[in-house]
Amino acid sequence: MARTIAIIKGEIGDYYINQPAVQTAYGFTSADVALGFDALFSKVSVESFIFYAVAFCINAFEQIIDLFRTEIETEIAANYIANKAWWHAAAMAFQKGYALVMNATTYLYSYATIDTTAQIIKRAAIRENTDANTGVCKVQLYIATETNGAISALTNADAALFAAYANSIKPAGVLIDVITGAGDVLAFGITIDYNPLILDSTGLLISDGVTYPVNAAISAFINTLNDNDFGGKLNLTKLIDAVQVATGVVDVDITAFSINGNSEQTWGTFESANGWFALGTITPTYQPHIV
Numbered sequence: 001m002a003r004t005i006a007i008i009k010g011e012i013g014d015y016y017i018n019q020p021a022v023q024t025a026y027g028f029t030s031a032d033v034a035l036g037f038d039a040l041f042s043k044v045s046v047e048s049f050i051f052y053a054v055a056f057c058i059n060a061f062e063q064i065i066d067l068f069r070t071e072i073e074t075e076i077a078a079n080y081i082a083n084k085a086w087w088h089a090a091a092m093a094f095q096k097g098y099a100l101v102m103n104a105t106t107y108l109y110s111y112a113t114i115d116t117t118a119q120i121i122k123r124a125a126i127r128e129n130t131d132a133n134t135g136v137c138k139v140q141l142y143i144a145t146e147t148n149g150a151i152s153a154l155t156n157a158d159a160a161l162f163a164a165y166a167n168s169i170k171p172a173g174v175l176i177d178v179i180t181g182a183g184d185v186l187a188f189g190i191t192i193d194y195n196p197l198i199l200d201s202t203g204l205l206i207s208d209g210v211t212y213p214v215n216a217a218i219s220a221f222i223n224t225l226n227d228n229d230f231g232g233k234l235n236l237t238k239l240i241d242a243v244q245v246a247t248g249v250v251d252v253d254i255t256a257f258s259i260n261g262n263s264e265q266t267w268g269t270f271e272s273a274n275g276w277f278a279l280g281t282i283t284p285t286y287q288p289h290i291v
Contacts (some may be wrong), residue, residue, distance in 0.1 A: 002059060002063045002065070002066050003059065004059065005052070005055045006055075008054075009052050009055035010038065012051045013037025013038065013041070013047075013051050014037050016037065017032075017033050018033060037051075082139075084126040084128075087126045087139060087141065090166075090169055091124035091126075093111070094119060094166075095118040096118050096119075096161060097118055098118060099112075100165070100169070108169070120154070120158060121143050121145060121162070122145050122146045123143065123145075123226070123231075124142065124143050125230050125275050126140070126142070127142065129177075138176060139170075139175070139177070141166060141177065141178050142179045142180070142230070142275030143178065143180050143275075144274075151183070151226050151276055153181045153182055159178060159180050166178060180274060181273070181274035182274065183272065183274060184259050184260055184272045184278065185259070185260050185278045186257070186258070186259060186277050186279055187257070187280040187282070187283075188283065189254070190243070190254050190255060190285070191252070191253045191285045191287065192214055192249055192251070193249075193288075194249060194286050194289060195248045195249075195250055195288075195289055196288040196289070198247060198248035199213070199247075199248035199249075199286070202286065203286050211247075213247040213248055214284055215284075217242050217243045217249075218239065218242070218282060220242070222277050225276075225277065226277060230276055231272070231275040231276075232272075233269045233270060233271050233272075234269065234271075234277055235268075236254060236267055236268060236270075237267065240252050240254065255285070256283070258280075
């Protein structure tokens with residue numbers, strides 16, 4: 001990063017006054033030198049003007065170097081393939097119904113035209129998995145689309161098209177798995193201590209007679225997880241924290257939890273089989289909190 005003109009000028013000036021010949025010529029003592037160049041020379045002195053001019057040129061040169069460095073780093077980042085970020089961008093760029101064209105210079109496949117309406121991949125996550133027995137590493141591409149604005153799995157036909165695309169663009173020798181499917185269905189048994197002045201015994205918000213804040217908080221948490229952290233993990237402590245701040249809620253306890261109908265422990269972190277979660281049944285028990 002380019003130094004400022006003031007910093008460069010100060011470094012030149014301080015180096016100048018630390019030279020024994022300069023100290024002798026000006027009669028500087030060690031105490032004078034300790035004050036620094038700017039304390040010994042006026043800003044309108046010849047020495048100050050000369051050092052400013054030199055500092056200005058050095059600063060301009062360093063800014064040019066910074067510019068070239070940024071361009072080089074951008075070019076490297078754009079052409080470095082097969083890391084997770086590259087795979088994610090490549091997955092999102094898939095265009096249903098379009099042929100790939102090889103770039104004769106880079107030997108990379110891409111689309112001749114970009115059609116965002118044909119880009120059916122709306123969620124993507126990349127994992128690497130190494131088989132414990134064989135040591136073989138595979139790139140796992142978790143993908144999903146949207147149906148009527150809601151996250152959904154790709155059809156078998158679309159998944160096959162995407163797999164053909166992924167196998168065309170991948171570097172030679174890289175093994176991949178394309179994974180798409182239904183979200184893991186979550187079911188909860190949950191006990192809520194609630195403020196009876198705000199919620200009724202069914203969890204209904206008294207003020208509007210429409211909203212169930214606990215159900216809304218859980219639904220929002222799962223939707224946000226799928227949108228912002230597709231391919232991520234469900235942490236039940238974070239889910240409790242989200243419900244804890246819902247209107248009218250005093251305390252929360254998860255009493256039962258299942259994934260796809262299989263009972264699980266009511267604490268910990270869980271990884272989705274296909275990269276996302278679907279909300280199933282919420283069975284709340286409401287207990288009025290008496291102060």
